Amino acid sequence: MLTGTQVKDVIIKPDAPSTLLLEKHADYIAAYGSKKDDYEYTLSEYLRMSGIYWGLTVMDLMGELPRMNQQEIVDFIKACQHECGGISASIGHDPHLLYTLSAVQILCLYDSVDAIDVDKVVDPFHTLFGVAGLSLLGDEQIKPVNPVLCMPEDVLQRIGLQPDLLS
Amino acid sequence: QHGRVKIKTTAQQEEEKRKEREKKLKIYVAARDACFSKRNEGIWDDEALQLTQQLLSSNPDFATLWNYRREILMHLETVKDKDEVQKIYEAELSFTESCLKVNPKSYGSWHHRGWVSARLPRPDWARELTLCDRCLSLDDRNFHCWDYRRMVVKMSGVPVDQELAFTDRLIGSNFSNYSSWHYRSTLLPLLHPESPDPPPHLLLKPIPIGSLVQNAFFTDPNDQSAWFYYRWLLGRAEREEMISCVYVNRDEERVAVAFSRPVNSVGLFLVLDGQPQRVEWRSVHPRFKQSPVWICNLPPGTISDITNERNLTVHWTEKHTHRDCALYTGRTESWCRDSATDQELFRSELSVEKTSVLQSELQSVKQLQELEPLNKWCLLTIILLMRALDPLGYEQEMLAHFRTLKEVDSMRSAYYSDLCSKFMIENTILKMEYAEVRVFSISDKNLTTLCHLDQLLLVTHINLSSNHLQRLPPQFAMLQCLEVLEADNNAIENLEGVYHLPKLEEVLLKNNSILKLVVYLQTLASCPKLKRLDLRGNPVTQTANVESELAELLPSVTDLLL
Numbered sequence: 001m002l003t004g005t006q007v008k009d010v011i012i013k014p015d016a017p018s019t020l021l022l023e024k025h026a027d028y029i030a031a032y033g034s035k036k037d038d039y040e041y042t043l044s045e046y047l048r049m050s051g052i053y054w055g056l057t058v059m060d061l062m063g064e065l066p067r068m069n070q071q072e073i074v075d076f077i078k079a080c081q082h083e084c085g086g087i088s089a090s091i092g093h094d095p096h097l098l099y100t101l102s103a104v105q106i107l108c109l110y111d112s113v114d115a116i117d118v119d120k121v122v123d124p125f126h127t128l129f130g131v132a133g134l135s136l137l138g139d140e141q142i143k144p145v146n147p148v149l150c151m152p153e154d155v156l157q158r159i160g161l162q163p164d165l166l167s
Numbered sequence: 168q169h170g171r172v173k174i175k176t177t178a179q180q181e182e183e184k185r186k187e188r189e190k191k192l193k194i195y196v197a198a199r200d201a202c203f204s205k206r207n208e209g210i211w212d213d214e215a216l217q218l219t220q221q222l223l224s225s226n227p228d229f230a231t232l233w234n235y236r237r238e239i240l241m242h243l244e245t246v247k248d249k250d251e252v253q254k255i256y257e258a259e260l261s262f263t264e265s266c267l268k269v270n271p272k273s274y275g276s277w278h279h280r281g282w283v284s285a286r287l288p289r290p291d292w293a294r295e296l297t298l299c300d301r302c303l304s305l306d307d308r309n310f311h312c313w314d315y316r317r318m319v320v321k322m323s324g325v326p327v328d329q330e331l332a333f334t335d336r337l338i339g340s341n342f343s344n345y346s347s348w349h350y351r352s353t354l355l356p357l358l359h360p361e362s363p364d365p366p367p368h369l370l371l372k373p374i375p376i377g378s379l380v381q382n383a384f385f386t387d388p389n390d391q392s393a394w395f396y397y398r399w400l401l402g403r404a405e406r407e408e409m410i411s412c413v414y415v416n417r418d419e420e421r422v423a424v425a426f427s428r429p430v431n432s433v434g435l436f437l438v439l440d441g442q443p444q445r446v447e448w449r450s451v452h453p454r455f456k457q458s459p460v461w462i463c464n465l466p467p468g469t470i471s472d473i474t475n476e477r478n479l480t481v482h483w484t485e486k487h488t489h490r491d492c493a494l495y496t497g498r499t500e501s502w503c504r505d506s507a508t509d510q511e512l513f514r515s516e517l518s519v520e521k522t523s524v525l526q527s528e529l530q531s532v533k534q535l536q537e538l539e540p541l542n543k544w545c546l547l548t549i550i551l552l553m554r555a556l557d558p559l560g561y562e563q564e565m566l567a568h569f570r571t572l573k574e575v576d577s578m579r580s581a582y583y584s585d586l587c588s589k590f591m592i593e594n595t596i597l598k599m600e601y602a603e604v605r606v607f608s609i610s611d612k613n614l615t616t617l618c619h620l621d622q623l624l625l626v627t628h629i630n631l632s633s634n635h636l637q638r639l640p641p642q643f644a645m646l647q648c649l650e651v652l653e654a655d656n657n658a659i660e661n662l663e664g665v666y667h668l669p670k671l672e673e674v675l676l677k678n679n680s681i682l683k684l685v686v687y688l689q690t691l692a693s694c695p696k697l698k699r700l701d702l703r704g705n706p707v708t709q710t711a712n713v714e715s716e717l718a719e720l721l722p723s724v725t726d727l728l729l
Contacts, residue, residue, distance in 0.1 A: 006389050009578055039192045046229045092203050094231040143431065144456050154429040154457030160640065 026064040029055045033069075048090040049080065049099035053106050057148055060109055074115050077103045085120025101133045108136050108147040198222050202232060211239040220262060227266040227273040237282065249288050256287045264298070271302060277311045281318055292323035307337065308346045327357045338379060348380075348396035381531055384544065388535060394544040401525070401555055406511065410490040412504040412624050413481050414647065417473060417494070419669050420465045422446075423647045424481050424490075425624045427510065429457040434484040437463065439470070440477060451644035452666055459621035460645040473497060500648075502625060506600045512622070513593045514555055525556050543576040554590060562594055584615040584635075596622050605648070610634065620645045627670075632656050637680075639664040654679070655701075662687040668694045677728075678704035684713065688720045699726040 032055060035041040044051065052073060059065045080088045080103065086095025087103040100121060107113045118137055135145040135152075144153040202218050216239055219232045240259070244252055263280040266273060284290050299316040302309060320330060334351040337344055380400065383393035412425040422437060432448035444465060450458035470477050477494040492503040507513060517525070529552045536545040546568050553561035569587045573580040595609045596619060606628040614634035620642045623629070628651045636657040643664025651673045652665070659679040665671070665687070671694040681687075684707045691697060700721070707713060708729045717727055 007391060037189070037192065039188050039195070042192060042195060043226050046226075046231065088231075092231075094234050096230065141433075152457075154455075157455060157457065157642075158429065 022062050026059060026062055026067065029059055030064070030067045045090045046093060047099075049077070049087065049106075050089065050102040052076075053102040056106055056109055060148070065109070070110055070112075073106065074110065074112055077106065078115055081116050081120070085117060085122070087116070087121070097133075104133050104136050105147050105150070113137065195222070202235065206235050206238075211242040215239055223266060223275070224269070227270055227276045230275050233275045233279050237279070240283075244286075253288045256283050259283045260287075267302070271306065271309055272311055274311065277315055281315060284319070285322065290322075292319055295319045296323075296325070303337070307341070307344050310346065313346055313350065327354055330354055331358075335379065338383065345392035345395070348392050352396060352399050385535060388539045388542045388544060391544070394548060397548060398551060401528075401551060408486050409488060409505075409510075410481060410483055411510060411621075412502060413479065413490045413492040414500070414502040414624060415470070415477075415479055415492055415494050416500045416648075417470050418499055420467060420470055421462060421647075421669065422465065422479065422481070423460060423462045423624060425460050425504075425621055425645075426483070427459075429455070429459050430461075430483075430485070431457050432461055435461060436482040436484065437465075438480040438482065439465070444469075451647070452641040452664070454641050458645075460624060460647070462647065470494060473499065504625065507593075507596050507622060508600065513558060513597070517556070522556065525552055528552060529556065541575050543572060543579075546572045546575065550590075558590070558594055559597055562591075565590065581615070584613065588612075588614045588616045589618050592617070592619050599626075606630075610653075617643070624648065627651070629653065637661065641666070644668065651675075662690055664690075666690045666693055670696060672696050673699040675699075675701045676705065677701050681705040681707050682710075683707075684710070685716070688717075692721055695723065697721065697724055699728075700724050701728040703728050 033052075056065065056068060056073075059068055076091070077087065079091050080093075080095075080099070082088065082095045084095060086097070087100040088095045089099040093099075103116070104113070104121065107115055113136075122134060122137060122139075132145045132150060135142040136147055145151065146153055146156055149156060198218055198221055202215065202222065205212075205215050205218070216236065219236045219239075222229060223232050223236070240255065243255060247255065260280065260283055263276050263283065266276040267280075270276070284292075284295060296316070296319055299312055299319065302312040303316075306312075319325075331351065331354050334347045334354065337347040338351070380393050380397050383390065384397065387393075406427055409427050410424060411427050412423075414423040414425075415421070424435070432450070435448055437444040437446050446463040446465065448461045448463045450456070451460050451462065452458075474496055476496045479492045479494060480489050481492070482489040490503060492501055494501040529549065532545055532548050532552065536542065536549060539545060550565055550568050550572075553565055558565075566587070569583055573583050576583070591609060591612045591614065595607060599605075599607055605625050607623055607626045608628075608630040610630050610632040612634060614631065614636055617631075617636065617640065623646050625648050626646055627648050629646065629649060630653040632653050633656040636654065636659055638659060638661035639654070640661070641663050644666040646668065648670060649668050650670050652671065653673075653675045655675055655677040657676075657679050659676060660681055660683075662676075662681070665674065674691070674697065681702060682705070684702075691700070700717075702708060714727070714729055717724070717729075721727075
């Protein structure tokens with residue numbers, strides 16, 4: 001019997017929760033960074049920079065960004081920039097495009113791009129991520145990119161998606 | 168008492184678990200720190216291989232450790248002979264295989280395997296293909312495996328038609344294989360690299376384009392993948408990027424340029440009678456740094472003299488293209504435009520063969536639709552086929568099919584309404600062009616959204632009455648020639664797009680949902696020629712002092728209807 005890639009519509013039951021528990025979400029994320037004794041947390045160190053970025057954007061969308069420790073995070077990013085200009089996911093790890101982009105996105109959220117050596121970061125990776133990173137760093141030749149949705153602004157305009165950020 | 172099993176309390180079990188996790192963490196951290204310190208000291212020995220192996224076995228996504236491992240291996244290449252290297256790398260292959268068993272979707276493991284395969288003195292590509300087959304049989308949508316397969320095929324020179332036969336087998340045994348269909352779509356163009364657009368596969372007469380895919384959706388009409396593949400077969404190549412319209416007006420000494428896609432103004436130059444002009448380009452709305460329409464004003468007096476003929480050229484250096492527009496004596500305005508048909512905007516030019524192929528496809532899918540009247544994919548595909556064949560001729564049938572589609576798949580009825588709106592706008596543009604008029608009339612067509620507004624640069628009158636529109640978005644400001652806006656009987660609450668329209672005289676918005684007028688007064692005030700404003704039947708008319716506020720902020724509006 002062929003199963004097929006069916007469209008799976010879900011019926012939301014009438015008694016399903018209808019409120020988004022924003023406070024609880026914010027509390028969870030705010031507390032997440034202090035889980036240093038947790039096994040799974042330690043295992044995910046290889047993507048820490050991106051994890052921080054994901055948490056921060058959500059907090060920002062909820063208007064709760066001030067609850068995160070900006071100085072600690074910016075210091076962490078500084079400690080992760082390598083000689084070559086690239087940035088690693090965590091201290092001691094190798095630099096990588098993914099985490100370089102996440103770091104740049106975090107610094108844009110905090111309007112602190114100058115915390116790192118910008119000239120060094122501008123690196124010849126010609127991928128979508130690298131180009132997005134270059135755009136966020138102010139390159140005039142590249143179309144503007146929205147740092148939260150990480151998509152070109154003109155695409156967002158064309159599809160009518162321009163989020164009004166709470167902060 | 169003897170022989171009795173001691174049962175632990177839940178608290179004790181919790182404590183044991185916690186101690187175990189703590190121990191696990193300690194071991195992990197010790198190994199990790201040992202790796203980092205060895206690497207910092209530049210040590211490339213067996214112990215380092217052991218340590219990284221231990222850690223990567225349970226955490227194959229720890230990319231830095233794969234990097235370290237590769238450093239060690241590259242060092243070993245320099246000190247061992249070829250046979251030893253072969254053995255080492257074969258051991259590496261089995262190591263990655265065991266990692267893949269733990270997590271078949273680890274970027275690190277697949278990448279490392281690819282790296283090893285490329286460096287193996289005597290690679291066994293057949294074995295690599297077999298690994299891919301095995302992996303795909305467990306999960307036919309594992310894109311890591313597909314990517315790896317593509318690499319193996321490339322490195323070992325597997326011919327395209329052999330891979331095509333592979334997709335035949337996969338699809339034949341299980342139609343629900345989105346990845347196989349996708350792979351197939353990348354292989355077909357490789358068979359005919361010299362074919363220009365439209366997609367070459369549609370021109371292959373000896374191979375019935377529908378057979379495999381038709382089989383698939385006739386057998387299981389609810390499987391999405393075959394339908395998406397089919398939609399791709401019907402697809403069109405990307406349109407050429409170009410300047411689609413240049414418009415000049417002596418009264419405002421204004422030039423408007425429309426492009427086939429949103430652009431920025433870098434590399435846009437204006438030349439008048441052979442002389443470059445220093446102008447400042449602006450997009451139609453401050454929100455847009457990228458826009459399909461750009462405007463500039465010439466210095467006062469440059470083209471205002473109607474007794475002179477002027478020749479204008481717009482250069483788009485980014486695409487090494489330009490467009491000329493002659494402004495004739497006695498004429499206030501002039502333009503140069505490719506029609507939507509010329510631009511193949513909404514459908515491709517069809518050859519006779521392609522038309523007959525598409526028509527027989529339409530017949531087939533219609534047959535299926537009779538057997539499966541509740542199947543949404545059939546209905547949607549029929550609509551797309553009709554759009555490709557004859558958008559105006561099939562208009563009524565299309566509307567009927569959309570009505571059925573919204574009943575059959577009501578969860579997505581908003582999507583279908585928007586899609587239908589888009590197609591109706593396309594048809595109206597085509598009709599307007601055939602009639603060679605500058606009036607765009609699309610009333611009572613259940614419009615829920617506006618699009619293709621960049622095609623309406625030359626329109627002087629627009630009638631959007633009796634639809635379901637909620638806003639006139641910023642893109643509406645592309646209607647640079649607009650004189651009359653009729654949009655009665657909608658649900659409009661947002662007028663952002665009625666912005667800096669230099670010729671706009673009448674705005675008719677009876678029976679809409681406008682409430683916060685103050686927000687839009689600025690935009691309306693930016694239209695210098697606005698004389699008539701009809702806001703009857705809007706909630707805003709119930710606001711106190713609205714009449715006096717409007718009179719004060721829009722002094723040029725002499726005909727205000729509340």
